[in-house]
Amino acid sequence: MQRHDHSHFLIDLLAIKLLAVEDQVARVRCSDFPSDAPRKLCDLIAQSAKQLRLQLPRIKTEEDDAAKRSQARMCLMFAKEMLASVRFAQRARTENTPWSIVPAFEAYVRGLVHEPHFLVLRPKWTHTYEIIAGFTGRCRGVLRAFLDDEEVESVLKDALLNDGHSPEPLPEICVISFPRLERMNPLSHCLFGHEIGHVLCAPWLARSAGIKERIRADLALKVGAEYHDAPESERVEQFDLAVAVCEQGVSELAADLTCALLFGPATLFAIYEYCALMELDELPTAENSYYPPWRYRLRVIQAFLNQGASSECESELQARFPEAHVAMHEWLQVIADLVADECDRHRLLNPPTDSSNTLRTIAMVYSYVEDHMGAIESLVRENVPAAYCYAGRASAVCTVVDRLDRLIPPNEMRKGDNHAPLSIESILNGAWIFKLWRLNSQTAALRFAQERGLAVRLSNDAAQAGAEAHRVGLAVLNRLVVKAIEASFEHHCYLEAHR
């Protein structure tokens, strides 16, 4: 009897916790957001918490004590997880985000992903880009333990749809995190393409054509051969390691290739800038979540981009902005030189003879990945719906460079007597070329500032003046690009509505 009362008491406490979740979410929901997505996340969490709270009286009457405790525990775990997820919405408030470009990126992702998605962009203090998806799925999973399928879908629809329109399947919510320091650096946000790559690649890596099963079967054979005289427990351990390294490696490389397909050469420049000062040759370990070495990733991206390279864009850029063309190729050469040194690959594929089994397994996995790189590239090309044709955008890219050089946002280009909005991809690629040309050093930035009359307090000390010109030049570039992405998106929406 006493134990029964005790569990009732705990369930009553749980009801208070779930009510607190709803209350916290309601407060966050009142904030200003650049799009509807964070509010949808709030609604999803609040609705789910409310439904679980409404189920608690039924759980109380459960006669099987173990079942009662299990259900209550599930509610508690869910409440904790959901409350932790509220921070994604809280940090997606307007003041924390590059708010003016959020709607454009959200529309861009919706255009790529077959299934409807809400995209929440939020900063992180740690200097990483990251994606977390599957919120709708997790809520659905928990709610199904208490409600029938129809009721669950009704709850989710109430949370995620507000116009009676019911797309199938229901929208998923993705949270893409970006480094807070890069908030107003849209050129760095090319790396959203990598995170979008995870969204696009996840379904076919998980399901289609049994790729995951095939990888596991292949690795099982390889581990069996490599460790045929090892104890069973060791073979199991190495197999698990091989699967983890392989899945993470393939996933990251596929996301990199997706980014390259979506954003073209801008991807290479953005990833290079992001990783150049990091340890380039760090082997995949549990500590770094089995990420492939940066140098390896740059090499894969560069080779992939070279396959689709064309001289069309190059020649127009060379004719109109010869210095920009030279500067871009100097940077491409820097990256080419970097990846020509295959020390990372050597470390990956050729572990010392007396090395640990871990290194042997990683070498085996990357040998397998390299054998199948062509297949990974083909899968990315088949599954990513929109490839950015850098070569076919010569005029657009040159327009961007030209307008930035005149300190005008590169949001549109002339088509006959009218102006057409430029795509995000062209804006970012042109902006990168401009940056590599005009702002690739303090000397170049000072020259640019002097030529264009940027508001720079020119110190008598040349080094100080250069540093200041560099800082101001980059800040102005970022502002113009942010304005361009916003203006081109609104222009596009206006034209669509008034067609």
Next chain:
Amino acid sequence: MNLVGRDIRKAMQQEDRDHGPLVVTPLLSDAQISDAGVDVRLGNQFIVMRNRLFGMLDPSIGPDLSVQLPRYQEFVVVPFRSTCGFVLHPGRFVISSTFEYIALPGDLECQLEGRSSWARLGLVAAMATTVAPGFQGVITLEMTNLGSAPIVLHPGVRIAQLLFHTTSSPSEYAGRKYKFPIGPEFSKIHLDNELGFWAGQA
């Protein structure tokens, strides 16, 4: 000399004009160019004052003001095409900007005029109306509701009109305080050199 519609179009299209082309971007609709000038749209950023945090604004306190300003002002963003706009109550003042980015050549100046349709509701859309030759950026709008009813401002609506004039001779933009803005910027009056003198601090 005032520029009429065809002169404005010509100034925009001639990339090889002596003092550079006139840029108003993006022009969402050709109908924004009329015989008198170019209609410009309301941007989606607003600066409102947090009156509860200060007793008065004294620009003569100099650089200290620039440190304190972020505390005194609040940036509000209203997404384009959202159902709830920015509500400007009677007697209240708000700073916003045009959606369009303007690049004036060295031989053109322009003036910003509120549209009559808004003025009839009590809205004063702009107070500092002259834009100097060579200026580049969005144009700040200093808006007040002089009417007796709140006015809802939706970003993107045509809010004001630019009137262009040629200057007697070309000049370079000498402004130092406001360069290449992409949204409203708060006053930098404290950077005026002679302010201290007139405030008895010299």
